[in-house]
Amino acid sequence: MSAPSITLADLESDPDPILAEMRRSRPVVFVEALDMWLVTRWDDVAEMESKPDVFSAATNPSFLARALGQNMLTTDPPEHTRLQGLFRPVFQPGGRSGDFASGELVALADEILGGLDPAGFDVMSDFAQPLAAASLATVLGLDHHGFDRMWAWCEGLCADIANFENDPELTELGRVAKQELGEAIAERIALAGAQGDADDSGIGLFVRSGATPEEIVNNVRLMISGGINEPRDGIGLVTWVLLDRPDLRARVAEDPPKLKRLVEEVFRVFSPVGTVTRQATEDVELGGVVIPSGSLVAGVLRSVNLDESHWTRPNEIDLDRREGAHAAFALGTHRCLGEWLGRQVVRVGVERLFERFPDLAMVPGAPVVLHGFEFRGPRSIQVSTGP
Numbered sequence: 001m002s003a004p005s006i007t008l009a010d011l012e013s014d015p016d017p018i019l020a021e022m023r024r025s026r027p028v029v030f031v032e033a034l035d036m037w038l039v040t041r042w043d044d045v046a047e048m049e050s051k052p053d054v055f056s057a058a059t060n061p062s063f064l065a066r067a068l069g070q071n072m073l074t075t076d077p078p079e080h081t082r083l084q085g086l087f088r089p090v091f092q093p094g095g096r097s098g099d100f101a102s103g104e105l106v107a108l109a110d111e112i113l114g115g116l117d118p119a120g121f122d123v124m125s126d127f128a129q130p131l132a133a134a135s136l137a138t139v140l141g142l143d144h145h146g147f148d149r150m151w152a153w154c155e156g157l158c159a160d161i162a163n164f165e166n167d168p169e170l171t172e173l174g175r176v177a178k179q180e181l182g183e184a185i186a187e188r189i190a191l192a193g194a195q196g197d198a199d200d201s202g203i204g205l206f207v208r209s210g211a212t213p214e215e216i217v218n219n220v221r222l223m224i225s226g227g228i229n230e231p232r233d234g235i236g237l238v239t240w241v242l243l244d245r246p247d248l249r250a251r252v253a254e255d256p257p258k259l260k261r262l263v264e265e266v267f268r269v270f271s272p273v274g275t276v277t278r279q280a281t282e283d284v285e286l287g288g289v290v291i292p293s294g295s296l297v298a299g300v301l302r303s304v305n306l307d308e309s310h311w312t313r314p315n316e317i318d319l320d321r322r323e324g325a326h327a328a329f330a331l332g333t334h335r336c337l338g339e340w341l342g343r344q345v346v347r348v349g350v351e352r353l354f355e356r357f358p359d360l361a362m363v364p365g366a367p368v369v370l371h372g373f374e375f376r377g378p379r380s381i382q383v384s385t386g387p
């Protein structure tokens with residue numbers, strides 16, 4: 001069964017009605033414009049994610065391997081398990097990320113906020129973007145490059161990762177970012193080698209974990225492609241929801257720990273990462289449809305997070321929801337490595353923003369527009385800070 005008329009542009013501008021219709025009538029469907037199958041119901045994506053031998057991350061062709069080089073997200077167990085073991089400790093609460101979140105994060109957010117124009121600014125480009133870039137750069141030990149450079153690398157890599165239609169301009173953007181970043185990481189690896197145990201940066205710890213330089217370069221590219229864009233969109237989405245929904249803002253103001261629940265609900269309802277892409281290693285039946293061996297198959301996280309057969313009133317942001325974990329950080333073997341760090345950056349960033357500017361409001365006549373399918377978030381959020 002195929003969906004000939006759906007284009008990438010349709011999915012990028014307003015995916016939810018298309019995905020809702022797919023869940024209803026064609027939950028596993030081939031989309032010609034993407035040259036891949038989309039899987040839109042929770043149970044089918046959970047099944048996909050539980051079978052890495054049948055739905056392999058080592059896809060061919062691979063947008064990810066092209067944009068970043070082979071990395072943990074382009075491998076299957078047992079190689080994937082080995083790579084995750086090398087890189088995971090830095091991103092756990094007891095690792096470098098934990099020290100960052102309890103030590104430097106608040107000061108970093110306050111420093112960026114201190115430099116903003118109190119007459120008004122754009123939450124995305126002036127706050128969320130630099131905070132997300134500077135946070136990951138600090139954890140990894142790449143902060144000397146400045147957050148603008150980090151952001152440019154992230155943007156270049158993401159443009160090529162989401163380049164489903166093989167636009168040559170996007171491929172070139174990705175190629176330049178891949179090369180420049182590769183050189184910057186290689187330099188940092190050399191420095192870590194010279195500093196030995198004195199280097200407590202993420203890259204220093206990767207070197208001492210026994211990862212090879214190539215493994216470090218490619219996996220740090222992966223971290224930068226996902227670990228900046230996503231917390232940025234998370235900060236933007238949570239801020240926008242608080243500005244747009246006085247009821248939720250009042251609820252969080254009365255009971256600040258509820259911000260954690262809000263962050264989870266916003267990740268669920270808006271899913272900044274659209275899909276997990278795999279390749280069928282054999283003819284396989286999923287949701288009553290046979291997917292031929294060799295097909296690319298995308299489990300649509302954005303769709304499963306709104307699946308009516310899994311969630312009660314899925315489109316509603318419910319701070320008291322108790323229906324288990326959402327899928328915004330994925331469900332299976334490749335579940336996000338940086339989810340703990342990402343959550344801290346989003347929550348602390350939003351907390352500091354509203355602490356600093358308690359009267360923050362959206363500028364009338366500047367509506368917030370979400371854009372993107374593989375990566376989706378607000379393009380800009382223009383705000384004023386005073387009554």
Ligand code: HEM
Pocket residue numbers: 072073074084091136222223224226227228230231234272273275276277301327328329330333334335336337338339341342343346
């Ligand atoms: C806060 C928002 C974030 C969201 C919504 C998010 C989402 C995701 C998703 C959906 C995946 C699975 C991709 C797939 O299976 O194809 C993933 C994997 C990954 N994420 Fe994140 N991410 C976030 C933050 C971060 C951060 C801060 C880092 C920093 C290192 C990071 C690094 C990674 C890595 C390395 C993987 C690959 C894991 C593997 O292959 O085992 N992410 N992320």
